[in-house]
Amino acid sequence: METRIFESKESVAKAFCEYLVKLIASKPTVHIALSGGSTPKIVFNELAAHYSHQIDWNKVFLYWGDERCVEPTDSESNYKMTRDHLLSKVRIPEVNIFRIQGENNPESEAVRYGRVLDEQLSMVGGLPQFDLVILGMGDDGHTASIFPDSIAKWDAPSNCVAVAHPVSGQIRVSLTGRIINHAKEVAFLVTGIGKAEKVQEILQNQPSAKAYPASLVQPESGKLIWFLDQEAASLL
Template identity: 35%
Template sequence: MEVYYSKSAKDALREMTCKLIEVMRAESDNIPFNLALSGGNTARQLFALWQEEYRLLIDWNRIRFYWVDERCVSPEHEDSNFKQAYENLFGPLGIPQTRIYRIRGEEDPSKEANRYSELIDQQLPKKNDLPHFDAIILGIGTDGHTASIFSSCHFLLNDIQIYAVSKHPDTGQLRITLTGPVILNDTPLLIPVIGEDKRKILERLLEARTATEDFPAACIVYRAASAFVFTDITI
């Protein structure tokens, strides 16, 4: 794990975007760049930054957009990660629907997890006999979850499915999430940890220093081939 400290949230997200551009430049221009997005408040800030400052600095035509996870709601619902990305990124940049592969949160969760798993399996190149993303943007919750893998469903860290159904331990909301083996399939993980409310979980992450399944974020970060944390928090 590499940690990059910045003086502000925007600077941290700029640093992360520079890393994404670096990863893109290391890949061939002749093939699509498969990027998995996350949602949440930090994602909203990131998307706003991209459309304001990186409209002409990123080759958006190369990117195929997928999701790390999605809440089981309609795409018009305020909780929808797709809605957030569409309003703050895809719409303003004019990204065509043909390069956006959303998780259908309004469908039956188990069936949709299977459908999206099959889609990913068919469209992404393989590495270690598993689908391989070119980059994954991951968030970390104040409770230590990442993707939609919570301590209460840590078995998803090792699940054989590509995507599976999880449940938020407090609200009971169902979600569809990418599972550990594909997240950890030699893909660069770009992890923004932004805002004072994330201080305790960042400190806990830095103190962990090892993979622990009851702390999903630490399990992912310390098992990853390359994980880059970008933060505006001074430790």
Template identity: 35%
Template structure:
């Protein structure tokens, strides 16, 4: 894990986007670039920046969009990760619908987790026994959860399924999340950690994963082949 610190959120997201562009430029196999997105407030800032500054600087037509996780709500619900991305990114950039592989949050969670696992398995190339993303953009919450793997759902870090059902410990909202083995299947991880209140969490992340620091984010960042955290808080 590498942590890069910046003065502003915008500078952090610009640096992260430059790294993403580098990954895209180094992919020369002629196949689309498979990118997994996360949601949340940081994602909203990222989408706005991409539309404002990178409309002509990124080959959007070459990207196929997937999701790290999704809330189990319809796409019109304010909680929908896809809903925000559709309004803030896909529509403004005229991304074709068939380039976006959304998680259907309105469907029964267990059924949809199985369907999306199958979609990812069928569409993506493999690295070893599991599908492989060209890049995964992860968020980290103040409680050090990542994707929708929370401190009380740690078994999802080693779950053999590609996607599984999780539940938010505070709201009890069901979510569908990528599991640890798929996140860690050699994909580079770009991790923007912005916003107030995350200083203490980041200090704990620097210590790595251990019995005294058994958080989802610490586990993922400790075991990742390549992970860069972009932040303004340390």
């Protein structure tokens, strides 16, 4: 595991973009699971503004780590955020974009999207393998859409699961731990003072961290990078 700390959310985004561009350039094709959230939004803006012509988008294939079960035009849709801030601004073929269809029945969509991963990704050791999974972490220690109260779903035997948000009850579709930890590389983008306590507990392997799904991100490859701003890293 590697920890990289930067001054601000914006500098985290810039550093991550540099990392991502190098990763894409090093591979003939690259399959990436995206995250929602405020920091990825800045990443997408940075990619669109400064890297739209540096990246060969024909070899980039995009998926999502989780999605709210809403229409793709809904303001809460992770797909819509990505569409608005990145996809509409770069020349990526539509056939390279594999969204979670949040408008579908959640349980059925979890099965369908799991099948998409089986069909589109390289199968390694009997499981579909992403080149990169990008993750965020909530103030409660959740990641993707696996929450502390649904942490058992991390170990589900399927590629994807439907999960209810513990407060709002909103249903989401999420990758499971077996897919996240099977990725060649995993990158956390975590910013803000509200994340500092959980970052400290997880990165210092404190016993309390076992209650947080983000602590279960331990890729088999060993390639895990935490991109943090100074606020999120302030208790380390």
